[in-house]
Amino acid sequence: MSKIPVAPTPRFAQSIPRIDVHHHYFPSDLKKEQSNVSVGWKTPPENLPWSPNISLQAMDAMKVDFSVLSFPAISSGCISEESRVAARRRNELAAGFCRDHPDRFGFFATLPFLEDVEGCLQEVKHSLDVLNAIGVSLSSSYGEGSTATYIGHEKYNPIWAELNSRHAIVFLHGSQVPSSTPYPDPCLGIPITEVPNETFKAAAHLVVTGNRRRYPDVKIILSHLGGSTPFLAPRVAVLSNHMGCTLSPDEILDDFKTFYYETALSASDVTLKAIDNFVQKDHILFGTDFPVKW
Numbered sequence: 001m002s003k004i005p006v007a008p009t010p011r012f013a014q015s016i017p018r019i020d021v022h023h024h025y026f027p028s029d030l031k032k033e034q035s036n037v038s039v040g041w042k043t044p045p046e047n048l049p050w051s052p053n054i055s056l057q058a059m060d061a062m063k064v065d066f067s068v069l070s071f072p073a074i075s076s077g078c079i080s081e082e083s084r085v086a087a088r089r090r091n092e093l094a095a096g097f098c099r100d101h102p103d104r105f106g107f108f109a110t111l112p113f114l115e116d117v118e119g120c121l122q123e124v125k126h127s128l129d130v131l132n133a134i135g136v137s138l139s140s141s142y143g144e145g146s147t148a149t150y151i152g153h154e155k156y157n158p159i160w161a162e163l164n165s166r167h168a169i170v171f172l173h174g175s176q177v178p179s180s181t182p183y184p185d186p187c188l189g190i191p192i193t194e195v196p197n198e199t200f201k202a203a204a205h206l207v208v209t210g211n212r213r214r215y216p217d218v219k220i221i222l223s224h225l226g227g228s229t230p231f232l233a234p235r236v237a238v239l240s241n242h243m244g245c246t247l248s249p250d251e252i253l254d255d256f257k258t259f260y261y262e263t264a265l266s267a268s269d270v271t272l273k274a275i276d277n278f279v280q281k282d283h284i285l286f287g288t289d290f291p292v293k294w
Contacts, residue, residue, distance in 0.1 A: 011103075012063040020059070021171065022223055022264040022287030023067035025107075026050035027093055039176045040189025047291030052097050056104060058290050067290075069094050070108040073139040073173035075148070077113035084119045087112045091123070095131040108171045109133040111159075114142040114151065120159050128166060135169030135219075140202030144177070152205035157214075164215035173223045174198030191292075196227025203229050204236050207255040208245045221285060222259050225266035229256065230278045262287035 010017045028049060047054055059067055071090050077083050087110045094107035109127030112119040127133040141148045149155070151172075163170060174195035183193045203222055206212045212220075222229060233256040237249035245252065257279050263272070264287035275284055 011065045014063060014065075017065040018063060018286060020062075020064045020067040020288050020290070021221055021262050021285050022289050023055065023069055024050075024072050024290065024292060025052075025055070025069045025094060025097065026072075026291070027090060039191060040183055040186065041191045041292075043292055050291050052101060052105070054291060056101070058288075059104065062288065064288070066104060066106065067288075068106045068108055068134055068171070069097060070137040070171055070173070071110045072292075073137070073175055075139040075142050075175040075177060076144055077142070079113055079116040079119070083112040083116060084123070086110075087119075087123050088126070091127050091131055091133065095133070098132070106134040108135050108137040108169070111136055111138070114138070114156060114159070115149075117156070117158050121162055124159070124162055124166075124168075128168065135171060136163070137171045137173065139173060140175045140198040141177070148175075148177070150202050150205040152202070152207075152209040152211040154209075157211075160211060160215045160218065164217045167217045167219070169219045169221065171221045171223070172199065172202060174200075174202070174227055196224055199223055199227035200229040200232055203256065203259060204232070204240075207252055208236065208240045208247070210247070212255040212258060213247075216258070220259050222261050223287070224264055224289075225261045225271055225275050226259060229259075230261070230271075230274050233278070257283070259283070260285055264289035 012018070026049070055067060058064075071094070090110045091107075094109075098105045098107055109123065109131070111123050114120060124136060127136065138151055141150045143149055175198045176190050176195055177198065178190060179194055183189055199222055203220075203226055206220070233253060236256075237252040240252060241247065241249050247255070259279075260283045261275050261279060262285040266272075
């Protein structure tokens with residue numbers, strides 16, 4: 001992950017820098033409390049309203065040297081000038097935080113609604129070339145209900161081709177979308193029951209469509225250790241080949257192993273042992289999901 005500009009000497013008493021690749025920022029106009037209610041989630045109240053200083057205090061407490069800021073995944077919307085303007089505004093804001101604290105923050109750029117391929121290509125170029133973004137953040141799918149399209153779809157190929165040509169980093173976060181059934185309990189909101197599976201569905205779609213092999217130079221980080229990906233990848237390998245995927249079971253598993261997996265909300269003995277047995281150690285990254293959880 002070579003674009004992260006951290007000093008070689010860690011800020012804290014650690015042998016190597018601790019880099020948080022899953023660290024959100026909330027613009028002041030984002031009504032986070034309202035969006036939390038819609039998906040059945042509670043952000044710790046002391047983290048709202050968010051500011052860079054709140055993150056810096058938490059980073060110092062956790063002995064985190066450097067955090068890569070990203071805007072929470074939003075998959076709804078439409079092709080519009082408003083979507084382009086919102087993405088540019090968020091990226092300029094994040095870039096400002098990074099300029100103010102260059103040794104503590106980098107950022108993943110937000111793109112317009114992904115169906116706007118031309119708008120996305122323009123924002124990729126502006127964010128990476130002008131604003132010095134570390135990479136881009138993508139949601140697992142775009143659209144709502146039956147119109148939702150996962151990011152391995154061929155209509156997004158021009159975006160993937162551009163990212164591949166740049167050897168870009170993509171931070172992939174599961175969409176916060178309801179399933180066909182409600183979440184079963186107030187303690188099991190959409191971020192708990194749906195987001196991990198959305199991450200898996202997007203990763204699996206990239207694999208079985210051949211997208212992962214078509215654009216091998218994109219470094220893709222799956223949020224939350226890939227959600228259910230480490231546990232369901234073998235199922236994809238066995239059954240997708242039977243259902244018509246042209247890749248062999250071994251090739252499917254090999255492609256799942258090319259992803260990077262970050263630890264936010266997933267750092268237990270069970271999950272860490274599973275991912276340690278699944279991918280190389282240099283494909284396991286540190287993440288916190290701050291300020292969503294603390």
